[in-house]
Amino acid sequence: MKIGQQLFRTIWPVTDAALPGHYQVAIIDQTALPHAWRILTLNSVQQMVDAIRKMQVRGAPLIGAAAAYGLALASQQSSTDETLQAAASSLLASRPTAVNLRWAVERMMRELLAMPEALRCAHAWLEASRIADEDVRINQSIAQHGLALLQALAAEKPGCLNILTHCNAGWLATVDWGTALAPIYAAFDAGMDIHVWVDETRPRNQGASLTAWELQQHGVPYKVICDNAGGHLMQHGQVDCVIVGADRVSRVGDVCNKIGTYLKALAAADNQVPFYVAVPTPTIDRQLEDAIRDIPIEERPADEVHMMAGLTSAGTVEYVRVTPEGSAAANPAFDVTPARLVTSIITEHGCYAPKDLHDMLQRIDPI
Numbered sequence: 001m002k003i004g005q006q007l008f009r010t011i012w013p014v015t016d017a018a019l020p021g022h023y024q025v026a027i028i029d030q031t032a033l034p035h036a037w038r039i040l041t042l043n044s045v046q047q048m049v050d051a052i053r054k055m056q057v058r059g060a061p062l063i064g065a066a067a068a069y070g071l072a073l074a075s076q077q078s079s080t081d082e083t084l085q086a087a088a089s090s091l092l093a094s095r096p097t098a099v100n101l102r103w104a105v106e107r108m109m110r111e112l113l114a115m116p117e118a119l120r121c122a123h124a125w126l127e128a129s130r131i132a133d134e135d136v137r138i139n140q141s142i143a144q145h146g147l148a149l150l151q152a153l154a155a156e157k158p159g160c161l162n163i164l165t166h167c168n169a170g171w172l173a174t175v176d177w178g179t180a181l182a183p184i185y186a187a188f189d190a191g192m193d194i195h196v197w198v199d200e201t202r203p204r205n206q207g208a209s210l211t212a213w214e215l216q217q218h219g220v221p222y223k224v225i226c227d228n229a230g231g232h233l234m235q236h237g238q239v240d241c242v243i244v245g246a247d248r249v250s251r252v253g254d255v256c257n258k259i260g261t262y263l264k265a266l267a268a269a270d271n272q273v274p275f276y277v278a279v280p281t282p283t284i285d286r287q288l289e290d291a292i293r294d295i296p297i298e299e300r301p302a303d304e305v306h307m308m309a310g311l312t313s314a315g316t317v318e319y320v321r322v323t324p325e326g327s328a329a330a331n332p333a334f335d336v337t338p339a340r341l342v343t344s345i346i347t348e349h350g351c352y353a354p355k356d357l358h359d360m361l362q363r364i365d366p367i
């Protein structure tokens, strides 16, 4: 994505000046946005695990690519089965919900363990870059399929198309272009009259801090709203559709996404507002039977509920407590929206009603 005069992805390999022939991995530190732009260079799989766990790098497709690069960093130290297995286990344990991370680790390990140790390091960097490049192509395709949906909605109503989105499923959550925001960028770039309601998305505020920043950088009109305002706006005809991302989707179209998505889907159903989910096929878990029962929902630290970060008048970022000392807090990071509440799933292969997703999956080869 273009930031100022420069094109960026969210993750990329850089040559290690101190070690010719070695690479580091550069990421945008998403915990610094929107108040600071900070690039981190990672030198080891442990540093990648820490960055994923701290959500310096986040978003289902992006943590898949990050895990792939994490294995490339590990193979730079040693390419033995033991080293790679240990690295894979650490990466898988970093965040349990987004299936992309498991998908990327399994794909990398299938490739690497099948070849001689001497060839593994070079191939790891190549395969990680392939995963990153595929993500970009997938999201560009999601953008076009989603654009057609938005154009069909706009054809039915005069004036501005109001789209609500939850959390951040923009280019920051992927290698580039995003998933839920990809059709929005495509619509804006095509000259459509659109406006985006941006759910702040407590407790980490990925909407208020990341989606708002992305849309501002691109010039897309938006308003940040508190998470509880969406239902009211839908009741008053101010939302023409909802588009969200996903962290794991079952083959029948149950959607696991950031906490609060389910409540938006309920409000959308109650107000006949189309509810779209943008899903690259690596986010679909073909083995998943019962999403509510079987998807591991990450429980994140209680401090994410107790504390909030903000910019002081002096221009420094400080954390403040918003709950009484000694309070307990629960912090499930995701919830599951049943397929019955999903209007259409936007994939790189086209848009599908949940009931048609399984047939599509039968026709395409997993990547």
Ligand SMILES: CSC[C@H]1O[C@H](OP(=O)(O)O)[C@H](O)[C@@H]1O
Pocket: 058, 059, 060, 061, 166, 167, 168, 169, 170, 173, 174, 178, 179, 180, 206, 244, 245, 246, 247, 257, 258, 259, 333
């Ligand atoms: C296209 S990103 C999908 C998904 O990932 C985000 O989770 P997190 O910010 O915790 O990494 C969020 O649920 C997005 O909708």
